Amino acid sequence: MRFGKKAVLASIATAAALALSACGGGGTSGGSSSGGAVNGAGKTLNVFIGKNTTYPQQQQQWFDDTAAAFKKATGADLKFETFASGNDELTKIQTSAVSGQGPDIYSLGTTFTPTAVATGAFAQLTDDDWKALGGKDKFNQAALGISGPDQNKLYAVPFASRPFVMAYNKDLLKAAGIDKPATTWDGLVDQAKKATDASKGQYGMSIAYKDNFDPWKYIWAMSEQSGNKLVDGKTANINNDAVTKAYQTYFGWLTKDKVVDPASVGWTNSQALANFASGKSAFFLMTSTGSLNTLNSSAIKDKYDYALMPTQISDTAPSGARPVASILSGDNMGIASYSKNKDLALAFLKMVTDKDQQLSYQKIFGDLPTSSDALKSLSSAPHMAAVTDAAAKSFATPFTGAWADIQLALVNVTVQSIPDLASGNVSQANLSQRIKAAQDSAQQSLSRAK
Numbered sequence: 001m002r003f004g005k006k007a008v009l010a011s012i013a014t015a016a017a018l019a020l021s022a023c024g025g026g027g028t029s030g031g032s033s034s035g036g037a038v039n040g041a042g043k044t045l046n047v048f049i050g051k052n053t054t055y056p057q058q059q060q061q062w063f064d065d066t067a068a069a070f071k072k073a074t075g076a077d078l079k080f081e082t083f084a085s086g087n088d089e090l091t092k093i094q095t096s097a098v099s100g101q102g103p104d105i106y107s108l109g110t111t112f113t114p115t116a117v118a119t120g121a122f123a124q125l126t127d128d129d130w131k132a133l134g135g136k137d138k139f140n141q142a143a144l145g146i147s148g149p150d151q152n153k154l155y156a157v158p159f160a161s162r163p164f165v166m167a168y169n170k171d172l173l174k175a176a177g178i179d180k181p182a183t184t185w186d187g188l189v190d191q192a193k194k195a196t197d198a199s200k201g202q203y204g205m206s207i208a209y210k211d212n213f214d215p216w217k218y219i220w221a222m223s224e225q226s227g228n229k230l231v232d233g234k235t236a237n238i239n240n241d242a243v244t245k246a247y248q249t250y251f252g253w254l255t256k257d258k259v260v261d262p263a264s265v266g267w268t269n270s271q272a273l274a275n276f277a278s279g280k281s282a283f284f285l286m287t288s289t290g291s292l293n294t295l296n297s298s299a300i301k302d303k304y305d306y307a308l309m310p311t312q313i314s315d316t317a318p319s320g321a322r323p324v325a326s327i328l329s330g331d332n333m334g335i336a337s338y339s340k341n342k343d344l345a346l347a348f349l350k351m352v353t354d355k356d357q358q359l360s361y362q363k364i365f366g367d368l369p370t371s372s373d374a375l376k377s378l379s380s381a382p383h384m385a386a387v388t389d390a391a392a393k394s395f396a397t398p399f400t401g402a403w404a405d406i407q408l409a410l411v412n413v414t415v416q417s418i419p420d421l422a423s424g425n426v427s428q429a430n431l432s433q434r435i436k437a438a439q440d441s442a443q444q445s446l447s448r449a450k
Helices: 005-021 056-074 086-099 110-117 127-133 141-146 170-175 185-195 214-225 241-255 262-266 269-277 289-296 342-353 355-365 372-378 385-392 403-423 428-448
Strands: 044-050 077-083 105-109 156-161 165-169 203-206 281-287 304-307 330-335
Touching: 044 086, 044 342, 056 077, 056 342, 056 355, 077 086, 086 105, 086 110, 105 110, 105 342, 110 141, 110 330, 110 403, 127 342, 141 156, 141 385, 156 342, 165 170, 165 385, 170 185, 170 281, 185 203, 185 241, 185 281, 203 269, 214 241, 214 281, 214 403, 241 262, 241 403, 241 428, 262 269, 262 403, 269 281, 269 289, 281 289, 304 385, 330 342, 342 355, 355 372, 372 385, 403 428
Parallel strands: 044 077, 044 105, 203 281
Antiparallel strands: 105 330, 156 330, 165 281, 165 304
């Protein structure tokens, strides 16, 4: 999905104006969060947000135009500051919480939100706050699943959604006699085998084994689909048959099923995407709308589409299984507990989550809306049916301050298994040892977490 620079910038300016002209929520600057326009004359609202390295010019223009429109609507200045990594953001949160000074609003990755909230630096949103934002019903309800530990304790507002799906090559599936992508992992492996022709350098799947983020998502999904929650309260459930089976399945695509290019041992997600975009595989798993630009300018631009990731292991779902389509992925925004500009913060959050602004943001940056109305309007757009379906069928990862450490422990099992994968076999003894280490690490983090 490509746009000319002038069209992109015009779209940003128009959306900011439309969103703010419709923004009537919020309260007076004196502290009420319901009713009346916000008067922020002489004040500055500070927003801390991740730097967009893919679209840096567009992001800066969005900053400028949004700030100008916010100034016109509220009389307040809007200042953006960017961070480059989760560590940078966490450091800022911790130092600001101690000093009682810093940004009014933080943009938070969804899986990072529990860790950030555990610092105590964010204000719990009240019923009046949600009314000022347009109500909880304004949002895709699945997106609220990682805004707090439960529906009565919410600390963050869903801003952007990036559910994971899989891309497939329609021509390769047709040539293999496959009507549509499988809905189970067992079925997907069978299809991948049919589409594999190693003599031509063609494989069933493009997988990024060396990526820093992909591996744990497979293990979490398969574990949930097996009826095993990786975290149950203060207890980690990693060293068990369900997780072992998940890793065996994930590694087995390369070592046993032979449906993955051996070179994928060294691939990141972007390299796996490039492989799929060149027409050399039938399926590219664990991708989002961030792959649209690459695929729409590739050799298979007229040959691909998206489908839900498998939501079951096999045709028979075990007791307690959840049909997860994706982790609840994207960005939230939280208001700092020390902020003296809560009404301005709520006015800003209402603005950026209103339908027009959300649709414009999607066109520019590719992220799906969290506004339910905006999301529904995209379901009939090219390649969007499965993506919007995944957004509605996404599930939250555990809301615990230990989750960042837990997902790292899960990734480390794969990192430590790369040499074994390269040699063609991950022994059960080695796998068991690594899973036990992940269990111990996860349990220690859970025991320390608030």
